[in-house]
Amino acid sequence: MVNRFDLKDYLSAQDFVAKLEKENLVFWYYKKDKIHLKYYILLRFINKILGIYLVDIYDIKYLCVVSNNRIQLIEGVELSKLIVDYVEQHFPESSNEFNKYDLLDIITETSNVSLEKKALSFLPQITSPTKHDTRDHCHLFYQDHVIRIDANNMQSISYDKFDSKVFESSVLVRGYRRNLGRSRGEFKQFVWNLSGRKKQRYLALMAVLGYLLHQYKDPANPRIIVLIDQIIGELETHNGGTGKSLLFGALAHMRNVVEISGKRKGSARFLMQSVSTSTDLIFVNDVSKYESVENWYNYASDKFIIEKKYKSETVIPADQSPKICITTNHMVRRPEGNSSARRLHEYEVSDYYGAERNPQDEFGHSLFYDWNQLQWQLFDDFMIDCIQLYLQQGLIAPPKINIEKRKLLLEVGVEIKEFLDEKIEQG
DSSP, rough: OOOOGGGGGOOOOOHHHHHHHHHOOOOOOTTTTEEEEOOHHHHHHHHHHHEEEEEEEEEEEEEEEEEEEEEEEEEEHHHHHHHHHHHHSSSSOOSSSOHHEEEEEEHHHTTHHHHHHHHHSSOEEOOOOOOOSSOOEEEEEESSOOOESSSSSSSEEOOGGGGOOOEEGGSSSSSSOOTTTTOHHHHHHHHHHTTTOOOOHHHHHHHHHHHHHOOOTTTTTTTTEEEEEESSSTTTOOOOOSSSSHHHGGGGTTEEEEEESSSSSSSSSSTTTTTTTTTOOOEEEEEOOTGGGGGHHHHHHHEEEEEOOTTTOEEEEGSSEEEEEEESSSBOOSSHHHHHHHHHHEEEEOOOSSTTHHHHHHHSSSSTTTHHHHHHHHHHHHHHHHHHHHHHHHSSSOOOHHHHHHHHHHHHOOOHHHHHHHHHTTT
């Protein structure tokens, strides 16, 4: 937060007030020995000293704090507390010239007027930053700097030199330092295992991660990523624990991810109410065999509408909307034709993990939660490699294992398929 009037200056109350006066930021006055507020000057003080602005996000205005090119959305209650905290911490103690506690009293007493919505509408307004990625560049936001990635290079940029403001909700809780040892981290090994330890399928899975991490979205060619077990669940086998959810869950350590259950119940009207304007990915977990992927086409390719109970709806343009990824144990139903072929990118996950083996047993601890700094560095390095592979080659079609057989089963059903197999065997 901006702080230009700090107690470390050891100013007397008179000098402190004079310093504020110089910039026309004295937001109170005395009349008949009673303190009053100057509401417009208070707004200037809130803006200049606390860094408070209005930000317009898809035609809805929010309060925010701007510091070091980073934007933190706040509520009105938080603003009141910021003002009181600042006065308590930075204003000098009461004296003959100034009474801090009378000022605090009047701020809290009149907050329903001075800090109400109409009054705050006079604050300066900034334009909301959109998704920062372009067709050829991807950005990752760490605590200490921004990493700009293209197909062959990466660049570190300080926030004050970055060409756009960044929402605090997009900033990762960790810093980043490139690990030059290039040893294989646990997550990289995990992805290798999910690919069945086959190079072409491994590269295809890396490109999937790169696509989902890249915020740029071509509204003319949006893809829904579907992870499905290579073992055919349509034959009534009970699969699970193959690592699909853990793979997509890893993306939440890089981007803003909202997870939605694939087992829909009730009305779909408020299905997206947990999604916000800063959401990068929607992870639909464990879609049932009765669900049609057509239900997700509009979310993937059209303007994205968020409806929340008792609140105005938010409309996000198609090119700024979240990407969608799905996990399922079954072949998802889809309409026939080109619309499905160009919208779906399906990847069959190896059966390396399952009932007999899981990542925790293999690595001796949980991925992510029990990691040291080295594993996080290796994880970040690998994810950047995935982004660069995607920027170089786009999505890579993985070699098919059981996809065609599953499509047949989806069309004719297990019983008819088994009946025909039996007749063919009989000649």
